[in-house]
Amino acid sequence: MPTDPLWLPTLSYDETELRKMDSMLVMADGTAMGSRPGVRPGDAGLTVTLSGTTVNVSTGAAALYRSGQGVYRAQIPASTAGTLAAADGTYTRIDLVYLRVWDTAVDSTGLRKADVVLLTGTPGAAPAAPTPGATEIYVPLATITVPPTGSGGTGSATVSTAVRQITVAPGGILPVSSTADIAASGTYTGQARYNTVRGCPEYWNGSAWLAQGDSTTYVPTFTSLGGGASIGNGTITSRWTRIGNQVQWSGSFTIGSTTNAGTGLWFISMPTAQASGFTRLGSLNYISGGNNYVGLISCNPSDGGKAALIAKSSFSTVSFDNVSGTVPVTSTTGNQILWNVSYEGA
Template sequence: MAVDPVWINGLAYDGAELRRVQALSVMTNGVSLGGRAGVIPGSGSLAVSLAGSTINVAAGNAWVYATGQGLYGVSLNAGGSATLTAAHATLARVDLVYLRVWDNAVDASGLNKADVVYLAGTPSASPVAPVPAGTQIYLSLATIAVPPSGGGAPSVSQAVRPVTVAAGGILPDAAAVGYYVGQYRDNGTGLQRWDGAAWRAVGLHTTTVVSDQIGGPTSYVTGTPTDFTAGQWAPITTTVPPSGQIAISIGNALNNTNTSTSTAWCGWRAAGALTETMTEKNSVSIAGTRNYSTRRVIRSGLTPGASITITPQYNVSSSGTVGSVTRILDGQLSVEPLASV
């Protein structure tokens, strides 16, 4: 089947042909000859705001996709304004603001232009945003939650607006769907790559994070694992690397000569991507005289990109004079990301 490649002298192109070719420059939407619709990040983004009852739409650029028609590129110097419909006496409402492309050859509207449209929703006990009627070519920009009269101020949400980037670009969208192996997205806290089955974190926290002990309590709680305060020994919060594997080390100078059988323990507990209490498996200890030691353990099978907090703790069986009789000082806690084997 012959097609017309662009930019060749002597060939004539219609709008649909050129719109389909424009999909070459935009991230895919998973449809053959399609492209992902959305506003262009950093372009002004056609942001919607409220000033009293006036709806304002900023300038911006966007791609609007229509099935079978390709991508319409829209650049608005100003999105314009509209007046918010008055609130219902007793019911809430959700309104929609959207970018519309009018293409007479497709929608028989008699117009060929693009503009911003405000569509008031239907008051209801469970209101939802309205859907533009007919076969309109459009891109949602924002919803406006309008409470009943006297129920507070209306509020704008931009959550319905998609964003798009050039083909192969990184989408700043935590909910972006993976369409091909090697696609990237920014989920708001880091970079992720689609491997064909799941999003995997990329290049997160490739250096070891260390927390040095600053001091200890003026008197120890006895008989139970107890957190050091952040001012005494700060916890570490970090992100699980792509391997899902980390090494946690804790070391300390310990002694407890309060009685002939007194003990002192220093360890850690974990929360977030790993839940673990302080036990013999993740602690160093002493019974009586001084000991300097470090314990390193490896934890694997964690969720890449997930947050994990490691909090240093102590546990003494009994306590005497702090610093000379009972001492848990000069410690260091570290969390080291490990590569996949």
């Protein structure tokens, strides 16, 4: 960078560049330089209420965004009011209330200000909220459903804030409740949000929103000590979750007609590496016909990421043995193994 002080006064930004810099103030929308518009969570500003046919919008502020123009910060300093148009005689309509910014660089109006708009919709058998003009820079605040005169007309109109969007600063925890927001992907791994429908915080892991305790499907690999084991047309599946280093893992294995028992004791692969230290034991049931052989699943760090299966091998004794193609009974189509274990992850 030049050090000559005579150069510094020539450095300047226009309003568009400054608005683009304001993208640092608002959470991203997943596009380059894009920002999520909306009002602040917990902010009662720009609230839309209805009194008879009068629509009131309270004072407040919001962030608006237009691609190529950056972030607009706008505020309405005093409550504003509008009047609903007369109801249709036959059909329902949906009106839209939104905050608009005028920018002559975009709309060539010669104006630079913000206002609130009540845009009347078109009545119909399946009405939809109207869309503002293509050059308008706006953020929706609410919709108003106006039934036909035979159903009470504007006197029974109702306000919905489902279209009202919330935004937070980068790194902030966004509360989400709308179907669209809940379905939206995160913009970066580690992003946090609060799902008000589930009532818990969730985090974007790069492919899905997960809360602590949410389970992930894992299909284990089936092997035997002496080799030759294969799942064939049997089924094996499991689910696991991890909170900190604590891993909870449960699953089921059903023997099929082409399952090969191999030789020696059976192993199933674990969903994530185990910490070094001591063996963790969990519960296991081996179900054959009407018989249920209780047992253990053994997660031993020395087994290299595999869990061994142990079951009671006799009804009449307390003896236990390693599960294999012949223990506790000869493997038969339909035999099922269920397990559940907690262990410390690496």
